[in-house]
Amino acid sequence: MxxxxxxxxxxxxxxxxxxxxxxxxxxxxxxxxxxxxxxxxxxxxxxxxxxxxxxxxxxxxxxxxxxxxxxxxxxxxxxxxxxxxxxxxxxxxxxxxxxxxxxxxxxxxxxxxxxxxxxxxxxxxxxxxxxxxxxxxxxxxxxxxxxxxxxxxxxxxxxxxxxxxLSTPTTAEVAEFLVAKGVGPSLATYAARASQGHIGRARALAFDEAVRTRRQEVVALPARLTNLGRCMDAATRLASTAKEEADAITAELDAKEKADLDASYGVVERGRRPREYGPALAALEKAQRTRAKRRHLDVVDRGLTDLVSVYRDAIAVATGAPGALVNEEIRDQVQKLVDTSTPELNLRRIGAIFAAREQMLEFNVPVALALESMMVSLKIPQG
Incomplete structure (x- = not known):
């Protein structure tokens, strides 16, 4: 050790x-x-x-x-x-x-x-x-x-x-790390591949079934984007589930900070709020809203990374690139993208995902609006 x-x-x-x-x-x-x-x-x-x-x-x-x-x-x-x-x-x-x-x-x-x-x-x-x-x-x-x-x-x-x-760890290195933490070999390999070398993400995928379920829902989206209605629905679902996950992460911390603030001003013991409490509470709530926004963007960004991995897999299959896919468990859905698209189209889709990310993180475009525009760009052409 x-x-x-x-x-x-x-x-x-x-x-x-x-x-x-x-x-x-x-x-x-x-x-x-x-x-x-x-x-x-x-x-x-x-x-x-x-x-x-x-x-x-x-x-x-x-x-x-x-x-x-x-x-x-x-x-x-x-x-x-x-x-x-x-x-x-x-x-x-x-x-x-x-x-x-x-x-x-x-x-x-x-x-x-x-x-x-x-x-x-x-x-x-x-x-x-x-x-x-x-x-x-x-x-x-x-x-x-x-x-x-x-x-x-x-x-x-x-x-x-x-x-x-520092470099991105290999799939084998991440899997070995997870196995040493008590994770089964099959699950460790899945988490290592799906995390794309992100250690924190690999831990979450290995130990939290809800995280795995949410990721599976995200990577299943590309094959379902066959019409405008499904694109709008996918954008809404991605934005709302990301917010739910972000709120769940921050709720406990928000409550603890509020309790600590109340204790520091003696609100519970005195049964009343001193004059200085109001501005302090307002400052805390402002900081919590800012943190919640960043957390929401972080969760959405992670979902976009998972989406990119699907289109990269499709390009890899179409061009005959060697090695395992990031999303090996949905190879049939990846093949559907290969059959209905070209590598050039999938590259443009990846560009649309990065553009949406930039709009949200750099230009403060509302999450729902950026995701709706992005999903339309990802739609599978018909006919």
């Missing part, structure tokens, strides 16, 4: 970070990049744990029985702070709080580590505040930024960071 066990298929990254922990190539700022689900945030946190551990995260008790490793991985270590936003962007105020912390010495005798997940969501003002802190580092402070690609981070920031690039 070690702090690196959560990283799947990332042996070169583990080797490089282990060397840095041992003192070879240490620097004050790191940029972790990799496709969604590759584990870039996990890599940063594991690196932080190894740096705080006297055994470099490789001791006989690491990570569970090691206090340093355990507290870092649990998010409770005094010298490790993580910014992870549920909003659409990370603002300057959040970064300034982290910058103020960066000016302090670590409470322990090792490192103060500041991790920014989703660094690609930093606003321009936040980037400027972060740049100054990285340019003038405290001797015992380390910055770790996580983003999908180097292009998602300002050149002035990334030029001051050491780059760590």
């Amino acid at each position: 070690s702090v690196w066990d959560s990283l799947v298929g990332q042996r070169p990254t583990i080797t490089a970070l282990s060397r840095a922990v041992a003192g070879d190539g240490m620097t004050h700022a790191w940029l972790f990049t990799g496709p969604p689900g590759s584990g870039r945030s996990n890599a940063a946190i594991a690196f932080a744990a190894a740096l705080q551990c006297s055994d470099g995260g490789l001791g006989p008790g690491c990570p569970d029985a090691c206090h340093a490793c355990h507290t870092v991985l649990a998010g409770s270590h005094a010298d490790v702070a993580v910014i992870r936003t549920q909003k659409l962007s990370i603002g300057v105020d959040e970064v300034r709080d982290l910058v103020r912390r960066a000016s302090l010495s670590p409470m322990g005798d090792r490192w103060q580590v500041l991790i920014v997940e989703d660094a690609d969501r930093l606003t321009e003002q936040a980037c400027n505040a972060l740049l100054k802190a990285i340019e003038e580092p405290n001797g015992r402070t380390l910055w770790m930024l996580c983003a999908p690609t180097v292009e998602d981070v300002l050149p002035t920031i990334r030029s001051r960071c050491r780059l760590v690039t």
Whole structure:
């Protein structure tokens, strides 16, 4: 066991970070990049744990029985702070709080580590505040930024960071990881293929039957889009089921935050609301609405990724590409797309899916409207 066990298929990254922990190539700022689900945030946190551990995260008790490793991985270590936003962007105020912390010495005798997940969501003002802190580092402070690609981070920031690039794990590596977690081989292989190397998604598919059912409904859509009515119905169903899933995810957290707010203002004990409670409640509800919107978009985006995989499979079959399909279990439906379409048409359909994604994520087009337009573009031609 070690702090690196959560990283799947990332042996070169583990080797490089282990060397840095041992003192070879240490620097004050790191940029972790990799496709969604590759584990870039996990890599940063594991690196932080190894740096705080006297055994470099490789001791006989690491990570569970090691206090340093355990507290870092649990998010409770005094010298490790993580910014992870549920909003659409990370603002300057959040970064300034982290910058103020960066000016302090670590409470322990090792490192103060500041991790920014989703660094690609930093606003321009936040980037400027972060740049100054990285340019003038405290001797015992380390910055770790996580983003999908180097292009998602300002050149002035990334030029001051050491780059760590993670790759998409192979199907075999993900399946092996799931089997080690107690998943049966057949289900592990399915989850590994369907997740397309996304570790978090693979876990969900392996352990949650409802997640598998929702995915099966999504990948079955392309073969059903035979007329305009079915296209409209598919768009409505995808939008509504995504919202239901997102609401289910956020409901428990929303309730806990509301209860914590009530407790902090003594609402239950006093039986009344103090004057300051109203603005605080309004701010909380605004933050929760923003988080719910992002979560909804995240769930829709995942569905679009699954749709793309079906059309990619159809192109693979039509062109005789070797290897297993992502959606091997619906090969007959994939064949229907092959029989009724051309590879060029399926490429245009993939383009329509990406266009809908951009409309929702970049231009704030309502989800239902973007999905309706997309589904019409995916319709199977008749005759």
